Amino acid sequence: MAITHVAHVAHVAHIAICVNNLEKSLDFYRDLLGFYVKMQQTQEMLNRPGSQSDHMYQSTHNHRTVANIYMNESDTVPFLVLTSHPDDKIEQNPIKLDQVGITHLSFKVKDLDTTITKLLSSGVKLAGDESDFRDENGNMRTFFVYDPDGILVQFE
16 A cells, blocks of 8 residues: 655755844854854744744744854755744743653764863863763763753764
């Protein structure tokens, strides 16, 4: 029996992350991780499709700040969309790896040891102890840090 697909998904277009402070998040993603900001603006929310829907937003907002950030200078996908609602209180409860939802972002890097050293020296908080991520021979295959909002970010 043939399966009929409702949609043929070509690729992930973007991943949106609601943040408390856009500038602090840009300090992390742009300045430390090397993402490129392609668009940054304040948008009025009143007439945006779905912006007043309690199915998509926990509360109504008058405006938001948004930045589209890319891993390189070309328009590659997927890209990250960072949004903040600077005049409103946003509930802050990042989830852990064993909770329902998108649990973390993961990035492939050339050199884990150099990356962890530079991130830690820049004040980024490691999600655990460095020894948690090393095997019995001292090798590291992956590690996790927290972004400015406590969202887990993995490097491998």
